[in-house]
Amino acid sequence: MKKASLILRCLVLLICATPALGQRILGEFTGTITDPNGGAMVGAKVTAVDPPTGRTWTGQTNEDGVYRLVSVPTGTRYEVSVEHQGFKTARRDDVTLDVGEAKRLDFSQVAKVFWSPRNLAN
Numbered sequence: 150m151k152k153a154s155l156i157l158r159c160l161v162l163l164i165c166a167t168p169a170l171g172q173r174i175l176g177e178f179t180g181t182i183t184d185p186n187g188g189a190m191v192g193a194k195v196t197a198v199d200p201p202t203g204r205t206w207t208g209q210t211n212e213d214g215v216y217r218l219v220s221v222p223t224g225t226r227y228e229v230s231v232e233h234q235g236f237k238t239a240r241r242d243d244v245t246l247d248v249g250e251a252k253r254l255d256f257s258q259v260a261k262v263f264w265s266p267r268n269l270a271n
Contacts, residue, residue, distance in 0.1 A: 177251045183258070213231045226244065
């Protein structure tokens with residue numbers, strides 16, 4: 150009888166613990182990067198930095214301007230930035246991420262304005 154009770158307890162524990170295996174302690178950042186006209190920016194570099202540790206997660210946008218930074222630990226505040234040649238770097242600070250969250254961060258890039266003496270003449 151004791152053996153059957155022990156087996157039953159172990160079985161109940163195993164069944165109750167199984168859903169916990171599927172839970173993620175990580176999250177991800179995702180979003181779309183567009184130019185000032187709303188067009189997709191292909192090949193933009195997206196970086197998330199954990200300032201206290203300096204650890205980084207980096208990705209690039211695809212042909213639709215979409216990026217994903219996966220397997221990012223939760224419980225800290227990130228600095229997320231976007232870089233692309235010919236555009237100003239965009240950045241968001243103090244971005245938090247919850248367990249299992251796919252946080253959407255969309256960016257619209259602003260073109261760099263190059264100054265030259267000729268610009269004043271016009």
